[in-house]
Amino acid sequence: MKSILLDLASRIIDKALEEGIEEVEFYGRWIHEIDAKISRSRLEAVKDTAKIEYGVLGAIDKRVGSVSSEDVGIDPGDLVRQLKSIIRASRRDENWSGFAKGYSRGESSPGYDKAIAEIEHYRVAEIASKVVEEAIDSAMRTGAEEAIVSEGRYSVAVGGVCIANSNGEELYDEYTLSTISLEVKSRREGEESSYWVWTGSRKLDIDEIIDESRRGGEYSVKFVKAKPVESGEYTVLLDPYMTALFISTVLEPAFSALEVQEKRSPLTGKLGKQVVSDAIDIIDDPTIEWGLGTRAFDDEGIATSKKKVVERGVLKTYLYNYYTARRENRHSTGNGFRSSPGSPTTPSSTNLVLRGYKNLASMEDMFVEVKRGIVVHGMIGYWMSNPVNGSTQATVSHGLYIENGEVKRPVKGVVIGGNIYEWLGKRLVAIGKELKKAGNIYAPALLINGVRVAG
Amino acid sequence: MYALSVGDLSRIVRFGEERGAEFVEARYQDMLYEAIVVDNGVIRAFNISYTRGVGIRVVAGRYAGYASTNKLDLESLKNAVERALKAAKSMEVAGSTIALYSRKTVKDKIVSHYNVDSIDVDPSEKIELLMDMYKVSREVDGIASSTIRYGFERDHRIYVSSSGDYVDITVRLIGIGVYLVASVEGVMERLWDSKSRVAGWEFIRDIDWISFARENAELVVQAAKAPVVKPGRYTAVLDNEIVGLMLHEAFGHATEGDIVDAGGSILENKLGEKIASDLVTVVDDGRVEGGYYVPYDDEGTPKRKVVTVKNGVLKSYLHSLATAKKLGGTPTGNARVMDYSRVLLVRQTNTYMEPRDWSLEEMIRDTREGIYVRGKGAMGGQVDPSMGTFTFTVGPSYMIRNGEKAELVRGVMLSGNILETLMNVDAVGKDLVVHTSVFGGCGKDGQRVRVGGGGPHIRVRDLAIGGGSR
Numbered sequence: 001m002k003s004i005l006l007d008l009a010s011r012i013i014d015k016a017l018e019e020g021i022e023e024v025e026f027y028g029r030w031i032h033e034i035d036a037k038i039s040r041s042r043l044e045a046v047k048d049t050a051k052i053e054y055g056v057l058g059a060i061d062k063r064v065g066s067v068s069s070e071d072v073g074i075d076p077g078d079l080v081r082q083l084k085s086i087i088r089a090s091r092r093d094e095n096w097s098g099f100a101k102g103y104s105r106g107e108s109s110p111g112y113d114k115a116i117a118e119i120e121h122y123r124v125a126e127i128a129s130k131v132v133e134e135a136i137d138s139a140m141r142t143g144a145e146e147a148i149v150s151e152g153r154y155s156v157a158v159g160g161v162c163i164a165n166s167n168g169e170e171l172y173d174e175y176t177l178s179t180i181s182l183e184v185k186s187r188r189e190g191e192e193s194s195y196w197v198w199t200g201s202r203k204l205d206i207d208e209i210i211d212e213s214r215r216g217g218e219y220s221v222k223f224v225k226a227k228p229v230e231s232g233e234y235t236v237l238l239d240p241y242m243t244a245l246f247i248s249t250v251l252e253p254a255f256s257a258l259e260v261q262e263k264r265s266p267l268t269g270k271l272g273k274q275v276v277s278d279a280i281d282i283i284d285d286p287t288i289e290w291g292l293g294t295r296a297f298d299d300e301g302i303a304t305s306k307k308k309v310v311e312r313g314v315l316k317t318y319l320y321n322y323y324t325a326r327r328e329n330r331h332s333t334g335n336g337f338r339s340s341p342g343s344p345t346t347p348s349s350t351n352l353v354l355r356g357y358k359n360l361a362s363m364e365d366m367f368v369e370v371k372r373g374i375v376v377h378g379m380i381g382y383w384m385s386n387p388v389n390g391s392t393q394a395t396v397s398h399g400l401y402i403e404n405g406e407v408k409r410p411v412k413g414v415v416i417g418g419n420i421y422e423w424l425g426k427r428l429v430a431i432g433k434e435l436k437k438a439g440n441i442y443a444p445a446l447l448i449n450g451v452r453v454a455g
Numbered sequence: 456m457y458a459l460s461v462g463d464l465s466r467i468v469r470f471g472e473e474r475g476a477e478f479v480e481a482r483y484q485d486m487l488y489e490a491i492v493v494d495n496g497v498i499r500a501f502n503i504s505y506t507r508g509v510g511i512r513v514v515a516g517r518y519a520g521y522a523s524t525n526k527l528d529l530e531s532l533k534n535a536v537e538r539a540l541k542a543a544k545s546m547e548v549a550g551s552t553i554a555l556y557s558r559k560t561v562k563d564k565i566v567s568h569y570n571v572d573s574i575d576v577d578p579s580e581k582i583e584l585l586m587d588m589y590k591v592s593r594e595v596d597g598i599a600s601s602t603i604r605y606g607f608e609r610d611h612r613i614y615v616s617s618s619g620d621y622v623d624i625t626v627r628l629i630g631i632g633v634y635l636v637a638s639v640e641g642v643m644e645r646l647w648d649s650k651s652r653v654a655g656w657e658f659i660r661d662i663d664w665i666s667f668a669r670e671n672a673e674l675v676v677q678a679a680k681a682p683v684v685k686p687g688r689y690t691a692v693l694d695n696e697i698v699g700l701m702l703h704e705a706f707g708h709a710t711e712g713d714i715v716d717a718g719g720s721i722l723e724n725k726l727g728e729k730i731a732s733d734l735v736t737v738v739d740d741g742r743v744e745g746g747y748y749v750p751y752d753d754e755g756t757p758k759r760k761v762v763t764v765k766n767g768v769l770k771s772y773l774h775s776l777a778t779a780k781k782l783g784g785t786p787t788g789n790a791r792v793m794d795y796s797r798v799l800l801v802r803q804t805n806t807y808m809e810p811r812d813w814s815l816e817e818m819i820r821d822t823r824e825g826i827y828v829r830g831k832g833a834m835g836g837q838v839d840p841s842m843g844t845f846t847f848t849v850g851p852s853y854m855i856r857n858g859e860k861a862e863l864v865r866g867v868m869l870s871g872n873i874l875e876t877l878m879n880v881d882a883v884g885k886d887l888v889v890h891t892s893v894f895g896g897c898g899k900d901g902q903r904v905r906v907g908g909g910g911p912h913i914r915v916r917d918l919a920i921g922g923g924s925r
Contacts, residue, residue: 034542037798037900039717042551046542047521049796050535051508068504070525086501089578091586093497121545129549150719150841151900185718185841194719194841228919231686262495263599264636266643342502381846381868384834388636389643393921395846395870397839413844415686415870415921454686454870454921 001030005162015076021058024166025099028054031159036128038152055342063090068342097326103169103301109287113203116176117158128154131213138217144186152182163301184220195219203290226410228455235373236451244438250420253387256347257324276424279358282310286350293351293440304334319347353442356431366447368405375400393417415454464615478514480616484795491605493585510795513539518546519553523796555776564623569655573607588668595672599638606893620755630893637679644679646832651893653748678851684864691918695888696830699908703806704836705845705873712778713801721843731877736809737764745889746805746907758788793902808910811883825855846870868921884911
């Protein structure tokens with residue numbers, strides 16, 4: 001696969017230069033995935049996918065365009081002709097300063113697990129059925145009279161990425177991926193409840209997979225007979241996974257230098273200023289072992305590096321790709337990532353870690369502090385929160401109502417709303433000691449005062 | 456670009472049978488997507504992308520196995536069949552067997568209607584239009600950022616199966632959208648709005664996009680000045696777009712046969728039961744005007760108009776060949792995949808409510824205190840179909856006071872329970888409108904497919920409304 005991509009890159013770049021395209025960038029990737037789909041506690045199907053895809057970006061006189069394809073047998077001449085006609089129709093971008101120079105690798109951390117790369121179909125199916133067993137067992141032990149894994153999947157993948165450009169730069173790397181998702185549905189005392197869990201790693205970590213499956217089982221029972229609470233202001237305890245969901249939706253996009261430059265970030269003009277509580281550090285860390293966002297270089301070949309984005313509540317840097325960095329005459333921070341092979345990069349985080357400095361407490365200690373509040377363990381619609389102004393909102397699907405430090409009953413169907421900068425600022429009471437991983441975000445639990453709740 | 460022939464696909468299907476499969480299907484897809492993004496006057500992206508490959512499903516030993524490849528030489532295709540067989544074999548560990556509903560063999564070739572193929576239109580014309588839209592939106596006082604998107608998709612799919620089916624469909628979908636950010640006295644607000652159609656470039660030529668951009672820019676600036684809605688329970692008049700969104704999210708997913716079969720639907724075992732107000736009739740239709748065009752699904756089954764709810768009573772689920780067989784229904788043509796490499800899921804096509812007799816004016820006049828919930832600028836929604844909880848964020852909306860449309864409010868988020876909400880519908884309008892989008896669709900299990908939705912204006916009593924902050 002490596003040689004196919006490298007060969008394709010060099011043939012297309014050469015042809016493009018020959019046809020008068022001044023600058024060219026190639027981004028290609030391959031993936032081989034085995035995926036076991038679960039339905040009502042049984043495997044429904046196993047799927048084996050092999051795919052190669054690539055994008056070619058080109059520029060003439062600061063006009064930029066791109067073509068992407070999955071055809072490895074393509075005639076480079078045909079592709080280049082199409083690319084050229086797109087570039088010609090495009091308009092000059094005065095901020096354009098070429099494709100990245102200085103490809104290199106940052107600190108290397110493990111991200112390729114041979115056990116995944118060489119896994120057999122039957123082993124994937126076995127793990128998927130083990131997951132089902134563990135989840136149901138955990139639900140029954142927690143008090144379910146009946147439990148099923150209604151839907152789920154276990155997937156493993158191995159893939160490679162190749163980046164090259166007409167500055168003579170070239171990089172290639174391979175990675176692996178293991179992800180599990182499942183919804184457990186339980187019945188107790190004539191009522192049903194369900195819970196959805198998801199986790200991913202670059203390594204085949206059976207313990208982590210089983211832990212998540214068990215959590216899914218346990219949480220599927222905990223919220224039976226949930227109902228709304230009355231509207232009003234409550235203290236809210238977000239579990240670490242919920243904190244992570246809000247960070248990825250509302251906070252992370254605001255760190256993008258592109259959003260700042262285009263005035264779509266509330267952090268515009270806030271560099272060096274206090275943006276959240278001084279008890280908080282936020283770190284972009286591409287070096288976490290087996291992290292989903294762990295990588296040695298970004299999607300335009302720039303070395304990634306660990307950096308504090310927020311230190312003691314003060315905004316230290318935005319996240320830059322090559323384009324936004326050149327606009328400010330500075331270096332890229334190695335945060336240029338693509339949504340698809342033919343799209344230009346935009347700045348986003350590698351692994352993003354939110355860590356507390358003071359007011360640290362365990363989840364249990366935070367519980368005790370709560371006079372009248374809701375612990376949130378599940379929500380839907382959080383992704384509709386607004387990164388442009390920091391407005392946060394979500395419907396609690398799995399919550400617990402607490403009075404004077406004691407759990408009174410499960411809660412669902414209430415909307416919590418506020419603003420992420422207030423939640424991480426003046427309304428923040430305590431921060432969890434322990435961080436949990438949710439995708440590429442690592443976050444603690446948060447205890448927040450004065451959250452608006454609509455019941 | 457090399458296109459695979461039907462003969463090649465038939466050969467692959469035969470190869471699978473020779474290797475011992477009881478059933479084999481091959482799905483070829485060749486899709487083009489043209490995207491242009493004008494971001495504050497700069498062309499941030501101008502991309503044409505081609506997706507192309509073959510997906511195989513085999514049933515062997517009564518187990519289903521899938522494989523796909525985008526290397527289209529015979530050797531690679533045969534290898535994909537072998538991998539699908541291996542995948543099916545691995546199901547012996549703990550797999551469910553599959554049985555497919557046996558329907559009539561289908562042979563058809565369909566191209567959705569269009570006059571001018573957008574890919575043949577001079578790109579400068581497209582860019583000029585987007586630039587003009589950008590300029591007019593920036594002329595509105597208070598606009599901090601303006602992003603204009605153009606999208607065009609040509610999706611060609613061929614389906615061949617060992618049952619003798621051959622279905623060849625090409626659908627063109629086109630549209631333009633705006634993402635605007637207003638900043639007024641320190642308050643920032645955003646708005647996304649778009650219009651799409653199954654059509655060619657003529658759709659773009661027939662619409663006044665300049666007014667579309669200006670009106671949206673004015674709306675987001677007004678919204679930034681507007682107060683955040685006060686959380687609570689309201690009588691709500693929902694517009695066409697919100698009705699479509701709510702039906703799709705809050706109700707439609709729970710009718711999907713695979714979710715019902717998995718035990719993940721609140722509508723399981725409720726066929727024939729009253730689940731909504733008498734005024735509610737809900738339809739899933741692949742050929743409705745304004746919606747996405749689905750004449751056949753990705754199993755080659757003709758898509759028929761399905762009435763899922765008739766006068767408040769649950770009449771049918773949506774089915775694939777497998778769920779129809781398993782749940783005792785008939786295939787409805789709702790087995791769909793995002794692309795050739797994916798597994799079949801039961802998906803909605805265009806979900807809408809049938810109209811009745813109220814006018815919007817009558818509905819508002821009849822509401823003493825409430826909210827007129829608008830879809831323009833809505834961000835979308837989400838539902839937990841097993842619990843019936845739904846939530847979605849809508850566009851800038853209007854309060855209703857003493858039977859009249861009153862002030863604009865922003866940050867409106869609806870939430871509730873599917874069945875309670877449908878029971879609380881007490882007025883259904885006569886103005887049916889259905890929309891689709893080239894920029895989005897419905898996400899399920901990691902697969903996004905094009906859908907449409909709509910309905911008339913309706914009124915719902917006692918709906919929970921939450922609000923964000925500034």
